[in-house]
Amino acid sequence: MSAPQILTELEPDALAETLAGLGAKPFHARQNYGWIYRRGVADLARMTDLSRNLRAKLERTFAIPTPAVTTRSESADGTVKFLLRLGDGREVESVFIPDTPAMTFCVSTQAGCAMRCGFCLTGRMGLLRNLTAGEIAAQVRVMAHDLDLANRRFNIVLMGMGEPLHNYDETMKALRILAAECGLAVGPRRVTLSTVGVLPALERLAKEPVMPNLAVSLHATTEELRDRLVPVSRKYGLADLIAACRRFPLARRDRITFEYVLLRDVNDGVADARRLANLLRGIRSKVNVIPLNEAPGIPYRRPSDAQVDRFARTLAERHVTVSVRKSRGRDIRAACGQLIVEGARQAPGQRAAALLGEGSRPASRVRHAPSATSSPASVSLAAVIRTRTRSFSGPSSGTRTRR
Numbered sequence: 001m002s003a004p005q006i007l008t009e010l011e012p013d014a015l016a017e018t019l020a021g022l023g024a025k026p027f028h029a030r031q032n033y034g035w036i037y038r039r040g041v042a043d044l045a046r047m048t049d050l051s052r053n054l055r056a057k058l059e060r061t062f063a064i065p066t067p068a069v070t071t072r073s074e075s076a077d078g079t080v081k082f083l084l085r086l087g088d089g090r091e092v093e094s095v096f097i098p099d100t101p102a103m104t105f106c107v108s109t110q111a112g113c114a115m116r117c118g119f120c121l122t123g124r125m126g127l128l129r130n131l132t133a134g135e136i137a138a139q140v141r142v143m144a145h146d147l148d149l150a151n152r153r154f155n156i157v158l159m160g161m162g163e164p165l166h167n168y169d170e171t172m173k174a175l176r177i178l179a180a181e182c183g184l185a186v187g188p189r190r191v192t193l194s195t196v197g198v199l200p201a202l203e204r205l206a207k208e209p210v211m212p213n214l215a216v217s218l219h220a221t222t223e224e225l226r227d228r229l230v231p232v233s234r235k236y237g238l239a240d241l242i243a244a245c246r247r248f249p250l251a252r253r254d255r256i257t258f259e260y261v262l263l264r265d266v267n268d269g270v271a272d273a274r275r276l277a278n279l280l281r282g283i284r285s286k287v288n289v290i291p292l293n294e295a296p297g298i299p300y301r302r303p304s305d306a307q308v309d310r311f312a313r314t315l316a317e318r319h320v321t322v323s324v325r326k327s328r329g330r331d332i333r334a335a336c337g338q339l340i341v342e343g344a345r346q347a348p349g350q351r352a353a354a355l356l357g358e359g360s361r362p363a364s365r366v367r368h369a370p371s372a373t374s375s376p377a378s379v380s381l382a383a384v385i386r387t388r389t390r391s392f393s394g395p396s397s398g399t400r401t402r403r
Contacts (some may be wrong), residue, residue: 001150001155002139004060004061004063004271005018005061005063005066006060006063006065006132006134007032007036007062007063007064008064008065008134008137008138008176008177009132009133009134010155011173011176011180012029012030012033012180012183013029014181014267015029015032015033016029018061022054022057022058022061023054023057024054024057024365028050028054028183031047031049031050031180031181031182032047032050032058033182033183034047034182034183035321036064036141036183037046037150037180037182037183037184038183038184039150040141040144040145040150041261042064042065042066043064043237044058044059044062044064045059048227048365051322055312056258056317058087062401065087065134065138066137066138066141066142067084067085067086067087067092067135067139068084069082069084069142069146070084070085070086070091071083071402072146072187074285076193077099077250078098078099078279079095079096079097079098080088080095080096080098080143080147082093082094082095082097082139082143082146083092084139084142086111090111090128090129091111091159092111092131092135092139092160093109093159093160093161094106094107094108094139094142094143094160096143096147100386102153102154102155102190103149103152103153103154103155104154104155104156105138105139105143105144105154105155105156105157106156106157106159106160107139107140107156107157107158107159107160108131108136108160108162108168109130109131109136109158109163109164109166109167109171109174110127110128110129110130110131110161110162110163110167111127111128111129111130111131111161111162111163112126112127112128112129112161112162113123113126113161113162113163113166114163114166115163115166115196115230115231115232116231117196117219117229117230117231118220118229118230118260118298118299118300119229119263119292119298119300120227120298121295121297121298122162124297125161127166127270128183129164130162130166130167130170131162131170131171132166132170133170133171133174133177134174134177136170136171136174137174137177137178138183139160140186140401141155141184144184147201150184153190154186154190155186155190155192156186156191156192157191157192157194157215158171158191158192158193158194158212159192159194159215163195163196163198163400164193164195165193165195165198165201165205166198166201168201168204169207169361170309172202172208172345173191175191176186178191179210179328183223188210188211188212188213189213191212191213192212192213192214192215192257193205193212193213193214193215193217194215194217194259195214195215195218196216196217196230196232196233197215197217197230197232197233197236198232198236199236199240199241199244201286202241202244202248203244203369204248206244206248206249213254213257213258214248214256214257215256215257215258215288216241216245216256216258216259217230217256217259217261217371218234218241218258218259218260218268218276219260219261219267219278220238220260220314221238221267221272221273221275221276222238223237223238223239224265225266225267226238229266229267231262242280242283245283245285246282246283250284252356253299254284255284255285255286255321256283256284256286257285257286257287257288258280258283258285258286258287258288259288260287260288260289260290260402261290261291261292262289262290262291262302262303262307262308262311263292263300263301263303264292264300264302264303264304264307265301265303266300268303268307268310268311270310270311270314272313273310273311273312273315273318274314274318276289276315277314277315277319277320278346280320283370284318285321286320286321286322286323287315287320287322287323288297288323288324288325288377289308289311289315289322289323289324289325290310290324290325291303291308291324291325293294304317308324337388342362352372385401
């Protein structure tokens with residue numbers, strides 16, 4: 001007997017086509033999606049608006065795996081971190097961030113990460129494996145129903161474990177699954193994809209008919225420093241990344257967000273801010289400044305509030321739209337750069353160098369279940385900065401389609 005097909009790996013049209021082979025109608029696929037994503041039901045026998053005969057066929061044909069909540073940790077600020085166990089025993093962390101304009105789920109796209117950014121705990125795990133589209137979407141499904149938010153409006157940020165563009169096909173498929181009107185209906189305007197800049201995949205993204213919002217993890221203004229902080233930059237350099245961002249198609253009101261983690265006495269000086277403003281000139285963009293969330297094993301330190309304020313003011317004085325990200329969930333290690341599954345490590349020899357390859361440029365309540373992360377919504381600076389900040393209206397390079 002063949003293994004059952006994973007129903008949650010199918011987009012609505014593919015599911016409808018598969019169900020047709022069982023004698024079902026197209027609307028049955030929409031009903032399945034409604035049960036799974038809107039109602040949170042993963043038991044085919046409980047989908048009672050389907051005929052008993054069809055349910056029996058579905059049970060023989062499909063499985064609907066759902067990640068198990070291993071640990072649910074709640075911060076004093078309301079942030080909730082979920083440790084989720086996948087079907088093969090691998091675990092990933094996902095985060096719910098409240099009090100944003102529409103509430104936010106921070107989702108992982110890989111177990112571990114190959115990028116090994118110097119200020120991020122996830123990179124210390126190495127890349128264990130890519131997640132499937134169904135596993136990526138399932139994180140949202142599990143969190144939304146755990147928190148009774150499936151019928152509420154929320155945002156999604158792909159800023160959890162992993163580099164989304166290093167798992168391009170499954171990530172994009174997951175976004176299509178999440179956008180399905182018969183399911184959670186989370187359209188691309190409510191999704192932000194954060195990348196360190198895997199350029200071939202970024203160029204693929206630029207050609208997609210429907211795209212999420214783009215955030216680029218920059219963190220440095222010189223090739224030398226970025227090579228040190230973000231090792232993938234040794235292959236896909238800073239100059240090439242900025243050039244790709246200049247070419248990236250944006251709709252009239254859209255901007256690219258450049259994320260910049262501030263490290264004390266490393267990249268937080270006035271000269272760094274001035275170079276950043278010059279680097280982004282001509283790109284419709286905004287800068288999200290992220291004071292480092294310190295963690296054991298990370299060799300960098302968080303700047304003082306005065307240093308953060310000085311950096312942001314310098315950008316604002318140069319007409320760069322800037323915000324400082326409010327860290328959420330630091331007391332439960334749920335803030336930006338703090339996600340890690342303890343004890344999970346990549347096998348020896350599987351290093352980021354494998355990704356870089358040849359051609360690189362020279363050189364506090366915890367509940368154990370019975371069975372991002374910093375907030376992507378940024379808080380404004382002092383009023384003096386708000387009044388001196390405006391959008392940089394650079395030239396658009398085409399248009400991007402929204403839904």
